[in-house]
Amino acid sequence: VISLVAIADASGPAPDGPVSSVVAGDLCAFWVPADEEPVTVAKLEDREDLLETLMEERDLLPVQFGASVQDEQSAERILVDRHDEFTAALDRVRGAVELALRVRAVGETQAVQANGRDYLAARQRSSDAAQRLHERLETMARTAVIRSGADLFRASYLVDKDAVPAFAAEVARAQDTCPELLLLCTGPWPPFSFAGEAPTS
Amino acid sequence: MTRPGDRDIALVEVVDRLLGGGVVIAGDITLSVADVDLVYVGLRALISSVASAEEHHALPRMGDALAKEPR
Numbered sequence: 001v002i003s004l005v006a007i008a009d010a011s012g013p014a015p016d017g018p019v020s021s022v023v024a025g026d027l028c029a030f031w032v033p034a035d036e037e038p039v040t041v042a043k044l045e046d047r048e049d050l051l052e053t054l055m056e057e058r059d060l061l062p063v064q065f066g067a068s069v070q071d072e073q074s075a076e077r078i079l080v081d082r083h084d085e086f087t088a089a090l091d092r093v094r095g096a097v098e099l100a101l102r103v104r105a106v107g108e109t110q111a112v113q114a115n116g117r118d119y120l121a122a123r124q125r126s127s128d129a130a131q132r133l134h135e136r137l138e139t140m141a142r143t144a145v146i147r148s149g150a151d152l153f154r155a156s157y158l159v160d161k162d163a164v165p166a167f168a169a170e171v172a173r174a175q176d177t178c179p180e181l182l183l184l185c186t187g188p189w190p191p192f193s194f195a196g197e198a199p200t201s
Numbered sequence: 202m203t204r205p206g207d208r209d210i211a212l213v214e215v216v217d218r219l220l221g222g223g224v225v226i227a228g229d230i231t232l233s234v235a236d237v238d239l240v241y242v243g244l245r246a247l248i249s250s251v252a253s254a255e256e257h258h259a260l261p262r263m264g265d266a267l268a269k270e271p272r
Contacts, residue, residue: 004226044216044219047219048215061223063223064222064223067224067226069226078226100214184210189214189218192219192221192223196224
Protein backbone atom coordinates (compact mmCIF):
# COMPACT_ATOMS: atom_id res chain seq x y z
CA VAL A 1 0.00 0.00 0.00
CA ILE A 2 1.34 3.41 -0.94
CA SER A 3 0.41 6.87 0.24
CA LEU A 4 0.08 9.53 -2.44
CA VAL A 5 1.83 12.83 -1.74
CA ALA A 6 1.39 15.01 -4.80
CA ILE A 7 0.61 15.08 -8.50
CA ALA A 8 2.84 16.94 -10.93
CA ASP A 9 3.94 17.16 -14.55
CA ALA A 10 5.98 14.15 -15.57
CA SER A 11 8.39 16.48 -17.37
CA GLY A 12 9.66 17.94 -14.08
CA PRO A 13 12.91 16.94 -12.40
CA ALA A 14 13.08 13.54 -10.73
CA PRO A 15 12.74 13.81 -6.97
CA ASP A 16 15.47 12.74 -4.61
CA GLY A 17 15.07 11.78 -1.00
CA PRO A 18 12.38 9.65 0.59
CA VAL A 19 9.82 9.83 -2.18
CA SER A 20 9.14 7.69 -5.22
CA SER A 21 7.22 8.54 -8.35
CA VAL A 22 5.07 6.80 -10.87
CA VAL A 23 4.45 8.21 -14.35
CA ALA A 24 1.38 7.92 -16.55
CA GLY A 25 1.51 9.94 -19.75
CA ASP A 26 2.38 13.55 -18.99
CA LEU A 27 1.55 13.28 -15.28
CA CYS A 28 3.34 11.74 -12.35
CA ALA A 29 2.38 10.96 -8.77
CA PHE A 30 4.81 11.12 -5.87
CA TRP A 31 4.30 8.57 -3.15
CA VAL A 32 5.75 7.21 0.05
CA PRO A 33 5.10 3.84 1.70
CA ALA A 34 1.79 3.89 3.55
CA ASP A 35 2.05 4.19 7.29
CA GLU A 36 -0.52 2.28 9.37
CA GLU A 37 0.59 3.78 12.66
CA PRO A 38 -1.41 6.56 14.33
CA VAL A 39 -1.13 10.02 12.82
CA THR A 40 0.89 12.48 14.81
CA VAL A 41 1.62 16.16 14.36
CA ALA A 42 5.26 15.27 13.65
CA LYS A 43 4.16 13.10 10.71
CA LEU A 44 2.05 15.93 9.33
CA GLU A 45 5.03 18.26 9.61
CA ASP A 46 7.20 15.74 7.79
CA ARG A 47 4.67 15.54 4.98
CA GLU A 48 4.55 19.33 4.76
CA ASP A 49 8.36 19.45 4.62
CA LEU A 50 8.34 16.91 1.83
CA LEU A 51 5.74 18.87 -0.14
CA GLU A 52 7.65 22.10 0.28
CA THR A 53 10.86 20.46 -0.91
CA LEU A 54 9.05 19.11 -3.96
CA MET A 55 7.39 22.44 -4.73
CA GLU A 56 10.75 24.21 -4.84
CA GLU A 57 11.45 22.60 -8.19
CA ARG A 58 8.06 22.02 -9.74
CA ASP A 59 4.41 22.95 -9.75
CA LEU A 60 2.33 20.37 -7.96
CA LEU A 61 -1.05 19.44 -6.58
CA PRO A 62 -0.79 18.27 -2.97
CA VAL A 63 -2.86 15.19 -2.17
CA GLN A 64 -4.99 15.10 0.96
CA PHE A 65 -3.07 13.43 3.75
CA GLY A 66 -3.98 9.79 4.31
CA ALA A 67 -4.96 9.00 0.72
CA SER A 68 -3.47 5.62 -0.07
CA VAL A 69 -3.86 3.13 -2.87
CA GLN A 70 -2.88 -0.49 -3.27
CA ASP A 71 0.17 -0.07 -5.47
CA GLU A 72 1.80 1.94 -8.26
CA GLN A 73 -0.58 0.48 -10.82
CA SER A 74 -3.53 1.86 -8.88
CA ALA A 75 -1.86 5.27 -8.79
CA GLU A 76 -1.29 5.08 -12.56
CA ARG A 77 -4.97 4.33 -13.11
CA ILE A 78 -5.94 7.39 -11.10
CA LEU A 79 -3.60 9.55 -13.18
CA VAL A 80 -5.15 8.21 -16.36
CA ASP A 81 -8.78 8.34 -15.20
CA ARG A 82 -8.52 11.87 -13.84
CA HIS A 83 -5.98 13.19 -16.33
CA ASP A 84 -8.02 16.16 -17.55
CA GLU A 85 -8.97 17.26 -14.04
CA PHE A 86 -5.36 17.14 -12.86
CA THR A 87 -3.87 18.89 -15.88
CA ALA A 88 -6.49 21.66 -15.59
CA ALA A 89 -5.71 22.08 -11.90
CA LEU A 90 -1.95 22.12 -12.59
CA ASP A 91 -2.51 24.81 -15.21
CA ARG A 92 -4.41 26.88 -12.65
CA VAL A 93 -1.65 26.74 -10.03
CA ARG A 94 1.39 26.88 -12.30
CA GLY A 95 3.86 29.48 -11.06
CA ALA A 96 1.75 30.35 -8.03
CA VAL A 97 1.68 29.59 -4.33
CA GLU A 98 -1.02 29.69 -1.69
CA LEU A 99 -1.04 32.36 0.98
CA ALA A 100 -3.36 32.15 3.95
CA LEU A 101 -4.88 34.96 5.94
CA ARG A 102 -6.62 34.78 9.28
CA VAL A 103 -8.06 37.94 10.78
CA ARG A 104 -8.89 38.24 14.43
CA ALA A 105 -10.24 41.19 16.36
CA VAL A 106 -7.96 42.54 19.05
CA GLY A 107 -9.33 42.98 22.54
CA GLU A 108 -12.72 41.39 21.95
CA THR A 109 -12.84 39.90 25.41
CA GLN A 110 -12.49 43.23 27.14
CA ALA A 111 -15.12 44.80 24.89
CA VAL A 112 -17.62 42.05 25.72
CA GLN A 113 -17.12 42.70 29.37
CA ALA A 114 -17.53 46.44 28.92
CA ASN A 115 -20.72 46.66 26.89
CA GLY A 116 -22.52 44.27 24.58
CA ARG A 117 -23.63 46.98 22.14
CA ASP A 118 -20.10 48.40 21.86
CA TYR A 119 -18.83 44.92 21.28
CA LEU A 120 -21.23 44.31 18.40
CA ALA A 121 -20.41 47.68 16.84
CA ALA A 122 -16.68 47.05 17.18
CA ARG A 123 -17.04 43.61 15.70
CA GLN A 124 -18.96 44.99 12.73
CA ARG A 125 -16.24 47.60 12.12
CA SER A 126 -13.57 44.91 12.30
CA SER A 127 -15.53 42.71 9.96
CA ASP A 128 -15.93 45.54 7.46
CA ALA A 129 -12.20 46.33 7.63
CA ALA A 130 -11.37 42.67 7.04
CA GLN A 131 -13.69 42.60 4.04
CA ARG A 132 -12.04 45.69 2.55
CA LEU A 133 -8.61 44.13 3.05
CA HIS A 134 -9.81 40.95 1.37
CA GLU A 135 -11.05 42.93 -1.62
CA ARG A 136 -7.63 44.56 -2.02
CA LEU A 137 -5.77 41.28 -1.63
CA GLU A 138 -8.07 39.52 -4.06
CA THR A 139 -6.96 41.90 -6.80
CA MET A 140 -3.35 40.80 -6.17
CA ALA A 141 -4.22 37.12 -6.44
CA ARG A 142 -5.21 34.86 -9.31
CA THR A 143 -8.11 33.63 -7.27
CA ALA A 144 -9.18 33.37 -3.66
CA VAL A 145 -11.40 31.25 -1.47
CA ILE A 146 -13.04 32.44 1.70
CA ARG A 147 -12.88 29.75 4.34
CA SER A 148 -15.06 29.22 7.33
CA GLY A 149 -13.81 28.90 10.86
CA ALA A 150 -13.65 30.51 14.23
CA ASP A 151 -11.71 33.54 13.02
CA LEU A 152 -13.31 36.87 12.19
CA PHE A 153 -12.24 36.30 8.60
CA ARG A 154 -10.23 33.63 6.89
CA ALA A 155 -9.23 33.18 3.27
CA SER A 156 -6.68 31.55 1.01
CA TYR A 157 -5.17 33.29 -1.99
CA LEU A 158 -3.48 31.82 -5.03
CA VAL A 159 -0.67 34.29 -5.72
CA ASP A 160 1.96 34.43 -8.46
CA LYS A 161 5.35 33.66 -6.90
CA ASP A 162 6.77 37.02 -7.90
CA ALA A 163 3.78 38.84 -6.41
CA VAL A 164 4.29 37.37 -2.92
CA PRO A 165 6.42 40.28 -1.63
CA ALA A 166 3.83 42.84 -2.77
CA PHE A 167 1.07 40.80 -1.15
CA ALA A 168 3.00 40.63 2.14
CA ALA A 169 3.65 44.37 1.94
CA GLU A 170 -0.06 45.05 1.49
CA VAL A 171 -0.83 42.93 4.58
CA ALA A 172 1.84 44.88 6.47
CA ARG A 173 0.27 48.18 5.43
CA ALA A 174 -3.14 46.94 6.51
CA GLN A 175 -1.77 45.87 9.88
CA ASP A 176 -0.27 49.33 10.39
CA THR A 177 -3.52 51.09 9.57
CA CYS A 178 -5.86 48.66 11.37
CA PRO A 179 -4.50 48.14 14.89
CA GLU A 180 -7.88 46.73 15.92
CA LEU A 181 -7.21 43.70 13.72
CA LEU A 182 -4.69 40.94 14.21
CA LEU A 183 -3.58 39.78 10.77
CA LEU A 184 -2.02 36.34 10.56
CA CYS A 185 -0.60 35.75 7.12
CA THR A 186 1.16 32.46 6.44
CA GLY A 187 2.79 30.86 3.47
CA PRO A 188 3.90 30.23 0.84
CA TRP A 189 2.03 26.93 0.99
CA PRO A 190 1.52 24.24 -1.60
CA PRO A 191 -1.82 25.05 -3.27
CA PHE A 192 -3.96 22.92 -0.96
CA SER A 193 -7.04 25.08 -1.42
CA PHE A 194 -6.76 25.17 -5.21
CA ALA A 195 -5.91 21.56 -6.03
CA GLY A 196 -9.44 20.31 -6.44
CA GLU A 197 -12.35 21.51 -8.49
CA ALA A 198 -12.08 25.08 -9.78
CA PRO A 199 -13.05 27.39 -6.92
CA THR A 200 -16.25 29.26 -7.50
CA SER A 201 -15.73 32.33 -5.33
CA MET B 202 13.10 35.37 12.46
CA THR B 203 10.77 33.08 14.30
CA ARG B 204 8.86 34.69 17.12
CA PRO B 205 6.87 33.06 19.88
CA GLY B 206 3.59 31.85 18.47
CA ASP B 207 4.75 31.61 14.84
CA ARG B 208 5.33 27.92 15.06
CA ASP B 209 1.93 27.24 16.63
CA ILE B 210 0.14 29.14 13.90
CA ALA B 211 2.12 27.42 11.19
CA LEU B 212 1.25 24.07 12.77
CA VAL B 213 -2.45 24.83 12.84
CA GLU B 214 -2.27 25.74 9.17
CA VAL B 215 -0.30 22.59 8.35
CA VAL B 216 -2.78 20.32 10.10
CA ASP B 217 -5.73 22.10 8.60
CA ARG B 218 -4.38 22.04 5.06
CA LEU B 219 -3.05 18.50 4.97
CA LEU B 220 -6.28 17.03 6.31
CA GLY B 221 -8.79 19.42 4.82
CA GLY B 222 -7.22 20.39 1.50
CA GLY B 223 -5.49 18.92 -1.50
CA VAL B 224 -6.57 16.47 -4.14
CA VAL B 225 -9.13 14.03 -2.78
CA ILE B 226 -8.42 10.51 -3.97
CA ALA B 227 -11.39 8.19 -4.01
CA GLY B 228 -9.86 5.18 -2.41
CA ASP B 229 -8.68 3.95 0.91
CA ILE B 230 -8.09 6.61 3.48
CA THR B 231 -5.70 5.08 5.95
CA LEU B 232 -6.77 7.25 8.85
CA SER B 233 -8.91 5.13 11.10
CA VAL B 234 -11.55 6.83 13.22
CA ALA B 235 -9.30 6.53 16.22
CA ASP B 236 -6.45 8.12 14.35
CA VAL B 237 -8.59 11.02 13.23
CA ASP B 238 -9.62 11.57 16.80
CA LEU B 239 -5.98 11.60 17.76
CA VAL B 240 -5.17 14.19 15.13
CA TYR B 241 -8.01 16.43 16.13
CA VAL B 242 -7.07 16.21 19.78
CA GLY B 243 -3.71 17.48 18.60
CA LEU B 244 -5.32 20.23 16.57
CA ARG B 245 -7.39 21.41 19.50
CA ALA B 246 -4.26 21.47 21.63
CA LEU B 247 -2.56 23.57 18.98
CA ILE B 248 -5.44 25.98 18.73
CA SER B 249 -5.53 26.41 22.47
CA SER B 250 -1.81 27.04 22.48
CA VAL B 251 -2.35 29.80 19.92
CA ALA B 252 -5.15 31.26 22.03
CA SER B 253 -2.92 31.07 25.05
CA ALA B 254 -0.08 32.83 23.25
CA GLU B 255 -2.51 35.55 22.20
CA GLU B 256 -3.67 35.97 25.77
CA HIS B 257 -0.10 36.59 26.80
CA HIS B 258 0.39 39.09 23.99
CA ALA B 259 3.01 36.82 22.53
CA LEU B 260 1.22 36.40 19.25
CA PRO B 261 3.08 38.38 16.63
CA ARG B 262 1.53 40.67 14.11
CA MET B 263 2.51 39.21 10.89
CA GLY B 264 2.05 42.03 8.50
CA ASP B 265 5.78 42.62 8.20
CA ALA B 266 6.71 39.09 7.31
CA LEU B 267 5.02 35.89 6.41
CA ALA B 268 4.74 33.77 9.47
CA LYS B 269 5.94 30.41 8.43
CA GLU B 270 9.41 29.45 9.53
CA PRO B 271 11.99 29.73 6.75
CA ARG B 272 13.13 26.33 5.62
